[in-house]
Amino acid sequence: MSAIDFSDPATIAFLTEALTAAGVDGLEISRPGGQLRIVVAGKDGARISSTGATPPPAPGSASAVVRAPMAGRFCLEHPISATPQNLPRAVSDLDIVGFVAVGHILLPLRAGRSGVLTRLLAEPGALVGFGDPLFEIGPPS
Structure with a gap:
């Protein structure tokens, strides 16, 4: 099985639509290279944040x-x-x-x-x- 590319816009859009359809409030995925968080905010849509391993x-x-x-x-x-x-x-x-x-x-x-x-x-x-x-x-x- 190949790894899922969480930086791909199509993957993130699919996850957001699936979460919204399922009535889920959000999803957080952490991996060594970064983190993806999708928070479904009801009628206002979803908020997405993503962090990479780049130091400040x-x-x-x-x-x-x-x-x-x-x-x-x-x-x-x-x-x-x-x-x-x-x-x-x-x-x-x-x-x-x-x-x-x-x-x-x-x-x-x-x-x-x-x-x-x-x-x-x-x-x-x-x-x-x-x-x-x-x-x-x-x-x-």
Whole structure:
């Protein structure tokens, strides 16, 4: 039996639909390389979080790269947002700097460190894979 690819958007969409149809509140899968959590939130849809084994950047390092935590479509802005994201801009470690979309589900991308969001490394709307670079964050000004 082959291993299931939990970074595949089709697999995650299938799991989300199956959980919703079965009336299950959520699912968490942990493996040595990362963790996948799907929480079904009733009428508001599902929330998905995924973590890989990538360590956080060292404090004081020159720049860091925000990478895709799973495969999907890269979105620079929330689909209902009317405010465009301008670069460069200051961000804190908890700021949401973009999204990875899997079907109708959006996985928020957090900056992961404070600094200046300096460069976009993927085109909005592009299909990205697990670990693909999306943004570059430089040191605070």
